[in-house]
Amino acid sequence: MPLTVNEIARLLKVRGVSQYGREPVSQLEHALQCAHLAEQAGASTALTVAALLHDLGHLLAAERDNRADDDLSCDDLHQYIALPFLRGLLPDAVLEPIRLHVDAKRYLCHAEAGYWDNLSPASKRSLELQGGVFTAFEADQFLQLSFSNDALKLRRWDDLAKVPGLRTPPLAWYTDQLAQVALPDNQAVYQRLRMLLC
Numbered sequence: 802m803p804l805t806v807n808e809i810a811r812l813l814k815v816r817g818v819s820q821y822g823r824e825p826v827s828q829l830e831h832a833l834q835c836a837h838l839a840e841q842a843g844a845s846t847a848l849t850v851a852a853l854l855h856d857l858g859h860l861l862a863a864e865r866d867n868r869a870d871d872d873l874s875c876d877d878l879h880q881y882i883a884l885p886f887l888r889g890l891l892p893d894a895v896l897e898p899i900r901l902h903v904d905a906k907r908y909l910c911h912a913e914a915g916y917w918d919n920l921s922p923a924s925k926r927s928l929e930l931q932g933g934v935f936t937a938f939e940a941d942q943f944l945q946l947s948f949s950n951d952a953l954k955l956r957r958w959d960d961l962a963k964v965p966g967l968r969t970p971p972l973a974w975y976t977d978q979l980a981q982v983a984l985p986d987n988q989a990v991y992q993r994l995r996m997l998l999c
């Protein structure tokens with residue numbers, strides 16, 4: 802059963818106070834900056850919501866393991882962790898860029914001269930744990946996937962969304978957009994089931 806919009810908002814608000822890896826912003830600041838960059842670039846509502854939620858897996862993994870989410874000793878596979886919690890609530894146009902945003906980094910390191918050089922030290926470290934730079938074959942396979950283009954856009958906003966103290970619209974602005982792209986039928990069914998089970 803997927804999370805509800807309210808549960809996602811609570812997770813971002815409560816767990817989001819933690820530091821974003823070893824970057825100089827919190828998880829929530831990073832999520833808001835990423836969504837704000839998407840919005841400024843004229844992204845669809847679905848892609849803006851994907852930008853907001855792309856690292857939700859970090860928060861879920863930290864909640865599950867009861868640990869700080871700046872642990873760089875292993876890959877928490879955060880791009881996959883959030884998917885079962887969101888599937889049924891959100892369309893593929895949100896889920897797929899989230900799923901592919903780590904592969905987008907691996908692709909850009911292969912395809913774009915200087916991209917790797919400009920990654921933060923934490924991003925370079927996590928790249929190694931995530932499988933490293935794509936080979937030419939892997940890069941070609943990646944480009945053939947639906948939503949790889951959206952994942953590449955998301956990746957670039959992800960890289961920029963680390964500015965300490967940057968002002969953005971509040972979380973509520975983006976959770977409204979999240980509610981807009983939530984699949985209405987499923988949302989209603991799950992809400993009713995929850996009421997019956999409580």
Ligand SMILES: [Fe+2]
Pocket residue numbers: 831855856959
């Ligand atoms: Fe991120």
